[in-house]
Amino acid sequence: MTSQYNFKKIVIVPTAKDFIDIVLSKTQRKTPTVVHKQYKISRIRQFYMRKVKFSQQTFHDKLSTILTDFPKLDDIHPFYADLMNVLYDKDHYKLALGQINIALHLIDNVSKDYVRLLKYGDSLYRCKQLKKAALGRMATIMKRQAQSLQYLEQVRQHLSRLPSIDPNTRTLLICGFPNVGKSSFINKITRADVEVQPYAFTTKSLFVGHTDHRYLRWQVVDTPGILDHPLEDRNTIEMQAIAALAHLRAAILYVMDISEQCGHTIEQQVALFESIKPLFANKPLLVVLNKTDVIRLEELNPEQKALIQGFINDDIPVMEMSTFSEEGVMNVKTEACERLLSHRIEVKIKSKKVEGILNRLHVALPKPRDGCTRPAFVPEKVIEKRLEKGPKIKKKTERDLEVELEDDYSLDLKKNYDLPADFKYDVIPEFWEGKNIADYIDPDIMAKLEELEREEELRVESGVYEKEEEEMDDEEKEIHRLAGKIREKKAIIAIEGRIGRSGGAPVMPRAGRKRERSVSRLRSEFEELGVDMSNKSGAHFSRTKSRSASRPPIKKARADSAGRVSSSSRVTPRDQSGIRNVELKAKAKKMGHKAQGKMNQFGKAGEADRHIAVKMPRHLYSGKRGIGKTDRR
Amino acid sequence: MRIEKCYFCSSNVWPGHGMVFVRNDCKIFRFCRSKCKNAFKKKKNPRKTKWTKAFRKSAGKDLAIDPSFEFEKRRNVPVKYDRDLWQKSVEAMKKVEIIRCRRQALHINNRHSKSKEVQRRSDNYEVTKNMGLIRSPAAGLKQLATQLDGEKDMSLVSSKFKQMESRVVEEVHDSDREMDVE
Numbered sequence: 001m002t003s004q005y006n007f008k009k010i011v012i013v014p015t016a017k018d019f020i021d022i023v024l025s026k027t028q029r030k031t032p033t034v035v036h037k038q039y040k041i042s043r044i045r046q047f048y049m050r051k052v053k054f055s056q057q058t059f060h061d062k063l064s065t066i067l068t069d070f071p072k073l074d075d076i077h078p079f080y081a082d083l084m085n086v087l088y089d090k091d092h093y094k095l096a097l098g099q100i101n102i103a104l105h106l107i108d109n110v111s112k113d114y115v116r117l118l119k120y121g122d123s124l125y126r127c128k129q130l131k132k133a134a135l136g137r138m139a140t141i142m143k144r145q146a147q148s149l150q151y152l153e154q155v156r157q158h159l160s161r162l163p164s165i166d167p168n169t170r171t172l173l174i175c176g177f178p179n180v181g182k183s184s185f186i187n188k189i190t191r192a193d194v195e196v197q198p199y200a201f202t203t204k205s206l207f208v209g210h211t212d213h214r215y216l217r218w219q220v221v222d223t224p225g226i227l228d229h230p231l232e233d234r235n236t237i238e239m240q241a242i243a244a245l246a247h248l249r250a251a252i253l254y255v256m257d258i259s260e261q262c263g264h265t266i267e268q269q270v271a272l273f274e275s276i277k278p279l280f281a282n283k284p285l286l287v288v289l290n291k292t293d294v295i296r297l298e299e300l301n302p303e304q305k306a307l308i309q310g311f312i313n314d315d316i317p318v319m320e321m322s323t324f325s326e327e328g329v330m331n332v333k334t335e336a337c338e339r340l341l342s343h344r345i346e347v348k349i350k351s352k353k354v355e356g357i358l359n360r361l362h363v364a365l366p367k368p369r370d371g372c373t374r375p376a377f378v379p380e381k382v383i384e385k386r387l388e389k390g391p392k393i394k395k396k397t398e399r400d401l402e403v404e405l406e407d408d409y410s411l412d413l414k415k416n417y418d419l420p421a422d423f424k425y426d427v428i429p430e431f432w433e434g435k436n437i438a439d440y441i442d443p444d445i446m447a448k449l450e451e452l453e454r455e456e457e458l459r460v461e462s463g464v465y466e467k468e469e470e471e472m473d474d475e476e477k478e479i480h481r482l483a484g485k486i487r488e489k490k491a492i493i494a495i496e497g498r499i500g501r502s503g504g505a506p507v508m509p510r511a512g513r514k515r516e517r518s519v520s521r522l523r524s525e526f527e528e529l530g531v532d533m534s535n536k537s538g539a540h541f542s543r544t545k546s547r548s549a550s551r552p553p554i555k556k557a558r559a560d561s562a563g564r565v566s567s568s569s570r571v572t573p574r575d576q577s578g579i580r581n582v583e584l585k586a587k588a589k590k591m592g593h594k595a596q597g598k599m600n601q602f603g604k605a606g607e608a609d610r611h612i613a614v615k616m617p618r619h620l621y622s623g624k625r626g627i628g629k630t631d632r633r
Numbered sequence: 634m635r636i637e638k639c640y641f642c643s644s645n646v647w648p649g650h651g652m653v654f655v656r657n658d659c660k661i662f663r664f665c666r667s668k669c670k671n672a673f674k675k676k677k678n679p680r681k682t683k684w685t686k687a688f689r690k691s692a693g694k695d696l697a698i699d700p701s702f703e704f705e706k707r708r709n710v711p712v713k714y715d716r717d718l719w720q721k722s723v724e725a726m727k728k729v730e731i732i733r734c735r736r737q738a739l740h741i742n743n744r745h746s747k748s749k750e751v752q753r754r755s756d757n758y759e760v761t762k763n764m765g766l767i768r769s770p771a772a773g774l775k776q777l778a779t780q781l782d783g784e785k786d787m788s789l790v791s792s793k794f795k796q797m798e799s800r801v802v803e804e805v806h807d808s809d810r811e812m813d814v815e
Binding site for chain 1: 701712714764767
């Protein structure tokens with residue numbers, strides 16, 4: 001049984017143009033896009049065949065989902081089938097779906113044909129044309145379906161907005177002339193907010209509300225008003241009401257307006273009733289007289305009363321109500337529900353399933369053992385006590401106190417503390433000197449403190465705390481100071497040593513380090529060490545000729561034995577330093593020359609010959625950078 | 634309100650300060666500042682981190698075991714408020730604090746006193762070995778030479794030498810003063 005009462009899940013039907021666009025763009029995205037004419041022909045063929053087949057598949061899938069999603073009128077409940085027929089025209093609907101089906105098959109055929117042709121395509125151009133043709137044909141097929149697709153989309157939209165009426169559950173159906181008060185009634189008993197207006201045919205379609213009775217959910221269906229004319233003349237709106245009446249197994253509430261404010265007399269309403277009576281077969285029926293606030297049943301004239309009486313004679317219950325003043329509304333509802341319930345139970349009993357249901361129901365009643373009753377037992381004393389206590393004494397609450405004292409009242413939370421009166425309002429300190437006082441609270445604290453103090457006394461007595469500082473005597477003091485000086489000096493030497501070795505800095509040639517070993521420095525250092533350095537004119541460390549300020553220095557170009565002028569740096573030149581005598585000097589020179597000769601002969605580049613082996617190392621002149629730009633090399 | 638102890642450095646965490654970390658096994662770690670918290674996160678051992686109280690106690694630098702520590706203990710048994718008890722406890726607390734401070738100071742002093750011996754020995758070594766860095770052996774020789782010019786008696790000469798050596802101290806004293814920045 002495929003009865004979907006939720007038509008909201010039907011897939012959206014796109015327009016023909018959109019449909020084609022969707023499928024073609026999907027084909028473009030999901031299949032490979034690159035093909036060249038130098039590929040193998042089999043590969044080219046495969047490429048284009050794939051495209052054709054893919055489009056066909058996509059069309060097929062989408063169209064078949066449409067076909068399956070839309071309800072088949074034969075498979076759904078006759079109420080919905082009838083309703084859809086009324087609203088959308090069964091033939092048109094079936095035709096549209098049929099067209100879609102045809103389109104589906106046509107597209108499949110097209111694809112089959114062109115795939116067969118593609119197998120014999122001999123060039124890229126040929127294959128491409130074939131594919132274009134195939135897709136084009138499929139597109140035209142779809143273009144022709146534009147009307148059907150549009151119609152189906154409208155149907156889908158309308159279907160999704162239909163009220164979800166469950167044809168199998170308990171339903172109350174309200175019918176009658178237009179403007180009699182059907183929608184007002186449903187507004188009163190359910191939460192449905194149906195529009196109520198003075199003009200006829202305010203309600204143009206079926207509306208559903210839900211109400212509760214005896215812990216069960218009941219559907220209440222409001223119909224558009226029905227006029228009294230033959231079936232063929234009825235318009236779509238009325239036909240909806242008729243469809244509901246025909247197919248839903250519900251309790252019918254035929255609403256009549258006895259005040260004739262709807263514009264139709266009671267006779268006309270009764271006539272309508274008679275004409276649609278066949279629809280009420282096998283359904284519990286209730287005639288409801290509405291608008292009794294205007295006129296009561298008793299106030300009617302005898303002819304009208306006779307008509308109403310006719311109903312009662314036919315065993316059709318008649319009830320009065322007024323949706324305006326709300327009297328009798330609930331009674332109507334309960335009556336209708338009860339009638340429907342009993343009707344449904346009857347039907348169920350008559351059906352075959354009743355055995356199964358009855359088997360599951362069992363009401364257990366304990367069998368009375370004997371005839372004596374056993375009521376609840378309350379001992380006499382308790383009863384007496386209860387009477388004795390008298391009425392419950394009300395305790396005085398804070399609120400009472402507040403009311404009594406008015407302005408003077410202040411909430412004092414501490415007054416009910418379980419402490420002696422003067423302790424209640426104590427301010428308890430928490431901290432002292434970074435300690436929690438609460439950590440020290442101990443009932444035995446005094447005893448422990450005594451013990452501690454005793455021990456402390458003992459210690460003090462035994463002289464533990466009298467530690468005398470042994471004073472150093474003068475000698476020791478001196479030694480300590482001297483040791484300090486020595487350590488200082490040691491540290492200074494270490495630092496100076498480290499300063500000298502500043503790593504990597506260019507070193508001044510020996511000429512620049514002149515001041516390191518000077519007489520003045522020697523003098524000062526020895527003075528520090530305590531040696532008397534005055535009047536050491538004849539000492540070896542001093543210059544034989546000391547420069548004095550009275551004689552200005554004579555600038556003289558110093559020349560060596562060969563007559564070559566050298567700078568007045570007085571540093572031994574490199575070819576003389578470390579060499580004892582002239583022979584050795586000559587030997588050294590010879591050795592130096594000899595060593596160079598070999599290298600020069602080979603013509604190899606020496607230290608002085610700057611040579612760039614690789615003028616353009618590849619790693620610098622080529623390649624992309626991993627990160628960054630390459631506009632500068 | 635309670636003053637808590639920082640888990641890492643054991644200092645006081647006042648209300649409104651620091652951070653609390655609750656581990657999945659429901660153990661609570663309180664920290665006084667982010668220094669301690671970050672050290673904890675780096676899995677540093679407080680017993681090995683020199684500046685913490687835990688290190689000092691475990692390395693014996695501070696007094697660790699003493700009956701005066703038993704007074705400050707978090708007791709989980711609530712005691713009903715009794716004014717006399719509280720007043721007495723506050724006074725007792727102050728007395729205990731005095732005693733505890735005294736004992737801690739004693740402990741530390743005892744520790745420091747051992748360094749005096751070491752110091753003395755190292756001073757002696759320095760002076761005997763490296764005296765030459767501050768005082769040349771030639772100091773005062775000239776003066777002595779002028780004094781002993783033409784002295785025949787060798788015993789006198791030797792005694793004079795000895796005197797000179799002993800005066801090292803005073804002369805050094807003077808010459809040191811020259812170098813001092815006034």
